[in-house]
Amino acid sequence: MGKKKAKSSKSTERSAFGVTILKSNHSRIRALKKEHEPDIHGDKVWNSSFLIMDYLDRQGIQEGSKVMEVGCGWGLLGIYCAKKWGADVIGVDADNKVFPYLHLHAEVNEVTMRTRMARFENLKKSHLEGTNLMLGGDICFWDEMVDPLSKLVNRAMKAGIDQVIIADPGRPPFDEVCVRAQKKWGAELKQWEVETPSRARGWLLIVGGQA
């Protein structure tokens, strides 16, 4: 029998939109999984985040922008904004067990990202003021999320946030948030797809204009 081959870093990490993402077989992710088991599906990077990264690759983010990623999970979307665009980013999530994964990825990508544990409904106007861009990938998957998320979009627009972008594969609760945002704010809905890091298709709800 030959010697066991050492695992190359390539088999334990991948790259997308300039951001390094550790796979679930990476030793540091495996170590975190033993200690922190996220409760509300924040246990991986979800594809809708890649749809928003691809959109932002084209639209851009103005220098010095303040970005809030809500339902951030591992925070790769926020990390992308910090790494590619130099944005000042905060990640917000109801589940504090996601934050060790976020901070590990921030470290690996050599950026910093602040965090706040809060539910959508607990983000007050004062938390939102000063933010230019609010983002969220795969954050509307239960019926009970429709009201809190729609109201958060309303508070964000009233607090002066320039643009809110939420992406989803197209689940019914997300559709309802879109209907409400289109009615109240004339929001746009765009079908979007990416080929890498894996083929994904979904929808972007875009409220407001470029930050």
Ligand SMILES: C[S@@+](CC[C@H](N)C(=O)[O-])C[C@H]1O[C@@H](n2cnc3c(N)ncnc32)[C@H](O)[C@@H]1O
């Ligand atoms: C499907 S994961 C998506 C994570 C990340 N946005 C991504 O694309 O990889 C949904 C995330 O939303 C968070 N979440 C669920 N309900 C929430 C709420 N009411 N307020 C804030 N965050 C919430 C979960 O803890 C989880 O991290």
